[in-house]
Amino acid sequence: MSTLNLDVYMPVVILIVLATLVAGGSLLVGGLIRPHNPTKLKETAYECGEEPIGTAWANFNVRFYVIALIFIIFDVESSLMFPVAAVFKRFNEIGLGGTLLMSVLTFVLVLVAGLVYCWKKGDLDWVKSFHATKVNIAAKEK
Amino acid sequence: MNSTIFSYFSQSKELSTIISGLSKSLGFDATSLVAFIVFAIACLVVVGALATIGGLGTYAERKISADLQARQGPNRVGPYGILQFLADGVKMILKEDIIPANADRFTFILAPFLCMIGVFATLAVVPFSSGFTLTDLNVGIFYLVGMASLVGVGVFLGGYSSNSKWSMLGGMRGASQIISYEIPATITIISIVLLAGGLSMGTLIGGQGGMPQEWYMFHNPFAFIGFFVYFISALAETNRAPFDLPEAESELVSGYHTEYSGMRFGLFALAEYIEVFVVCGVATALFLGGYKVPFELGTGAILVEKLGLDIMLAKNIGQVLELGSFFTKTFALYYVVIWVRWTLPRLRVDQLMTLCWKYLTPIAIFNLLGCAVWMYAFNGKSIYSLIFETASTVAGHH
Numbered sequence: 001m002s003t004l005n006l007d008v009y010m011p012v013v014i015l016i017v018l019a020t021l022v023a024g025g026s027l028l029v030g031g032l033i034r035p036h037n038p039t040k041l042k043e044t045a046y047e048c049g050e051e052p053i054g055t056a057w058a059n060f061n062v063r064f065y066v067i068a069l070i071f072i073i074f075d076v077e078s079s080l081m082f083p084v085a086a087v088f089k090r091f092n093e094i095g096l097g098g099t100l101l102m103s104v105l106t107f108v109l110v111l112v113a114g115l116v117y118c119w120k121k122g123d124l125d126w127v128k129s130f131h132a133t134k135v136n137i138a139a140k141e142k
Numbered sequence: 143m144n145s146t147i148f149s150y151f152s153q154s155k156e157l158s159t160i161i162s163g164l165s166k167s168l169g170f171d172a173t174s175l176v177a178f179i180v181f182a183i184a185c186l187v188v189v190g191a192l193a194t195i196g197g198l199g200t201y202a203e204r205k206i207s208a209d210l211q212a213r214q215g216p217n218r219v220g221p222y223g224i225l226q227f228l229a230d231g232v233k234m235i236l237k238e239d240i241i242p243a244n245a246d247r248f249t250f251i252l253a254p255f256l257c258m259i260g261v262f263a264t265l266a267v268v269p270f271s272s273g274f275t276l277t278d279l280n281v282g283i284f285y286l287v288g289m290a291s292l293v294g295v296g297v298f299l300g301g302y303s304s305n306s307k308w309s310m311l312g313g314m315r316g317a318s319q320i321i322s323y324e325i326p327a328t329i330t331i332i333s334i335v336l337l338a339g340g341l342s343m344g345t346l347i348g349g350q351g352g353m354p355q356e357w358y359m360f361h362n363p364f365a366f367i368g369f370f371v372y373f374i375s376a377l378a379e380t381n382r383a384p385f386d387l388p389e390a391e392s393e394l395v396s397g398y399h400t401e402y403s404g405m406r407f408g409l410f411a412l413a414e415y416i417e418v419f420v421v422c423g424v425a426t427a428l429f430l431g432g433y434k435v436p437f438e439l440g441t442g443a444i445l446v447e448k449l450g451l452d453i454m455l456a457k458n459i460g461q462v463l464e465l466g467s468f469f470t471k472t473f474a475l476y477y478v479v480i481w482v483r484w485t486l487p488r489l490r491v492d493q494l495m496t497l498c499w500k501y502l503t504p505i506a507i508f509n510l511l512g513c514a515v516w517m518y519a520f521n522g523k524s525i526y527s528l529i530f531e532t533a534s535t536v537a538g539h540h
Contacts, residue, residue, distance in 0.1 A: 008279060022262075030235040033235070045306035047306070047307065082332060082335065085333070
């Protein structure tokens with residue numbers, strides 16, 4: 001067939017360079033004409049008029065971490081599904097659609113089992129603690 | 143190399159004469175050099191056009207919102223206030239640039255660049271028409287999904303590096319929202335890839351036709367649901383209302399870009415508006431037939447046959463029609479995006495996560511399996527052709 005031709009990737013490089021130039025250029029042009037008189041107060045973080053106490057780089061809600069973990073599994077899943085999906089039609093035309101369909105089903109069902117597990121454990125609930133307390137209270141009342 | 147903007151232009155005789163002439167005078171094969179120049183000009187045109195569309199997007203947003211709320215909207219700068227976005231741009235350039243003393247300087251400066259690069263790089267594969275696609279990469283849609291996720295990194299870094307509590311919360315929310323909604327969007331895209339049998343934009347659109355019953359949206363019931371899943375996820379991925387939690391102004395001041403002023407904020411805003419256009423374009427390409435024009439008018443073959451036009455001229459007319467088809471559908475979706483923003487109230491964070499993980503993701507997986515089973519059971523035929531075939535066999539028997 002055809003040889004590897006990297007010319008088709010030229011616009012990608014050009015666009016990335018262009019994006020940097022547009023962003024950098026507009027900041028550079030602005031730098032020549034805009035005022036620049038910083039004061040100490042101006043350079044503090046905005047906190048609705050209050051003086052900020054402490055830094056914002058503190059502990060954050062662990063929910064974000066759980067979401068990120070679940071995301072990674074599903075993102076890897078979807079990137080693994082892309083090649084299978086791309087050849088599905090061709091396999092179907094030569095009569096191997098059933099084989100591919102079964103492998104897709106198996107693969108997805110394993111992941112769905114994982115999603116169901118997370119759901120049951122309550123990792124998909126944003127306000128988990130509230131739900132857990134309610135269950136505890138209900139258990140105690142019995 | 144096929145179906146790039148360069149290969150479209152190289153159909154004309156003038157370009158090949160230029161290439162051979164240059165090759166002779168320079169002493170080496172000038173094809174790549176000419177390709178580079180053509181690509182550079184085309185990229186400039188696309189970036190210029192998209193920056194204008196992004197700017198006009200802000201104007202349209204304000205004008206349409208004013209219309210929906212029975213107000214006037216911008217009406218001072220230029221006729222009907224249409225030059226408002228230029229005035230805004232000038233204002234942003236003239237604003238003082240403030241970088242907080244406690245901020246992480248390097249990432250603070252880097253964040254808007256990442257957003258811009260992520261959005262601009264996706265433009266390489268947006269199929270404006272069959273000839274006017276900058277490049278039709280064979281990994282097209284996969285590349286687009288990957289590059290678009292750079293915006294999420296930019297949003298998170300912007301929020302994190304500002305060292306302000308509002309920005310931190312906005313950045314955190316932005317990151318979790320963008321990555322969460324990427325899952326249903328990507329799985330829906332996979333189910334369309336399954337129908338088309340290829341990743342490049344050319345293949346994805348090539349399987350569809352100009353008439354609505356040939357679109358993938360009406361190919362089968364799963365793809366029909368898939369369109370709405372993708373559209374909702376795309377709204378959330380671009381931080382548009384009702385999913386604009388990362389910049390929720392009533393609770394987080396301005397979210398992840400609270401500390402950004404002037405042009406640095408402008409870059410975030412520009413990237414967001416162009417990204418909305420890109421996701422609308424992708425929705426058009428995947429579900430609404432992309433640039434296809436009814437009755438195969440896009441190829442120009444009919445014009446040559448019936449009117450006796452020059453082949454190149456007929457092709458160019460076909461391209462213009464295709465551009466019109468693509469932009470009409472995309473702008474219609476763009477209008478819906480703005481319309482939704484001024485109609486629905488904002489979601490709460492827990493509702494947002496519930497919608498994504500407990501509704502959209504299971505529905506998207508169900509759609510994926512549904513599409514796979516449909517392809518296997520009906521040998522890739524659309525619901526319309528099935529009905530049509532059944533009807534004609536029934537009619538044939540009587």
